[in-house]
Amino acid sequence: MAPTSSPLTLIVATTPVRVASQDPANPEPVTRLGIGLNGTLPWPRIKADMSFFARVTSRAPEPGTTNAIIMGRKTYDSVPKHLRPLGKRISAIITRDTTGSVRKGVEEDLKKRKEKMAALAAAKTAGNVEQKDEPITDAIVVPSLDSALEELQEISGSVQALGKLFVIGGEFGDVDGVKRPLRIVMTNVVRKPEGGEEVPFECDTFWPLDYMDERNGWRSASPQELSEWVGEEVTGEWIREGDVEVQMVGYEKLD
Template sequence: MSPHCPPATAAAFANSATKLPPLTLVVATTPITLPCQPQGISRLGIGHGGTLPWPRIKPLPKRLNVIITRDESGMVCERAVVEWRAAKERERQKERECHSETATECKKCSSADKDDSIDGQQEENPDILVSNSVESALTTLQDNFGLFSQGGKRSLGSVLVIGGGEIYASSLSLDSSTFGHKMRIVVTDVRRPATEVEKNEPSNSTNGFDCDTFFPVDHLIGNEEWREASPAEVSEWVGEKIPEGWVWERDVAVRFLGFERK
C-alpha cells in the first residue's frame, strides 16, 4: 500500500460504503486556570510552544500508522518509515531470542512468522499512510479496509487519533454519520500536586504544567454531551488493562478517563 493518501472530498468521505469502527481520540491533558474576571476559567492544556509532548514519530510495527502533516517534501514519511523498520527489527530480535531459548514454538512469537524463517523473511512494506487531513486519512481507511477481513481487504479493529489541538478539533467536527460510529475520547489526566491537600486529592491540583495549547472541549466530566465510561470500557477501547484511580509517577499523579459522545 502506498504511504501517501490522495486528497479526499467531503462528498467522497460521506458516500463511502464502508463505515469505520469508533473513532477514539487519545490525549494527555492537564488543567490550566486562565486569568479572567470575575473568576478564572479552567481549560485542558495539551502542550506548550506548539509542540507535541513527544520528540519523535514512533510508529508501531503491529498497527497501521496514519500520519497527518502539512509536509510536502516527504521527510515526515521517510522518518516514519525509518522508525517503523527499527521497531520491526527490535520485534524480530526478540523473536530470535525467543527461538534460541527453546526448540519448541514460543507462544510469544507472532503467528505471522510461524511458518517462515525469521532471518529469511522478505522485506515488508511499512504499514504507514501519510495524509494532509483527518478527512482524507479516514477516506483512505474506508476505501482500503472493512469491518471484517474479506475479499483481500484487511479488517480495521479500531481507529486511535493522537495529535495536536488542530487534529483533535478536526476530528471532533466530523459528522458521526459519515464514519458510522460514535466518537470517543481517552484522556490521560496528568496533575502535579504541590500541597498536602492536593496530594491527598490530586483532582484539586491545577497549573502544575505550563501550557499554551488546549483541547477543544474544556469540560468533559459532567458534560451533558459526553458520557463517562467505566475503566473496563476504556480498557476494551485501547486494548490493554487500564488502572482505576490515580497512579503516582514520582511527583506526578495520573489517571485514565474515557468519554463517549451521546
C-alpha cells in the same frame, strides 16, 4: 475489515490550569485543560500513562487484526527515532507537506524498524522461542484525517484486518465531521507533592473543550464501559507516581 461505523477513539492526557478569562463580561480566571507546552508534554515521562497508552493502542481486539493510530507529523517526530513507527500498529501520519520529504522519512524509518524487528524474530526462532501471530507494524502518510480513514479502510484486509482506530497527539480539529461514534480515553494528570498543595503545570496548548459534559455534547463513561473499550480493567481511581497522580477516564459523544 473494520466497519465505517466502528468507533474512533481519541487518546489524550490533560491537566487543569487556571488561565485569564478572554471574556470581558466575566474577567474571573477560568480553568482550562492543558495538553502541551512548547510542542511537547507539560510533564516529565509518566510511566503509568505511557505504559497504559502502549497497551491500549497495540492490543488488537482479536487475532489477525491490527490497530491504527492517527497522528500529526509533529507528534510522529516526537516519538524517539528508534521507536518510529510504533510497533504492532499501523501509523497514519497527517502532513501538509507537498515535497514528499515527510513520506520519504517515514518510509526510511519503517524500513529500519522492520529490519530490527525481523532480526529480533530471527533471534527468538534460533533460541527456540515460540513465535505468536502478532499485529503488524506499518505506516502511511496522508494529507488529512478523512484521507487517513479512507486509506486505512482500503488497506484493511490486504495485509491484515483493521482493528481499533485511535487519534493521538492533539489532532482533534476535524473529528466532529467524522460520521462514526466518537470516544475519548483521557488521562487526568495533577502534580501533588506528598502532603502538599497541588502545583499546576505550565501549559500553552489546551484541549478545545473546558468541560466534558452534556453542555458540550459528551457523556462520562463508567469504569466498566471504559474497561471494555480498552480491553483491561480501569477503576477510575487515582494512581500516584512520584509527585504526580493520574486517573484514566472515558467519554462518549452524544448523538
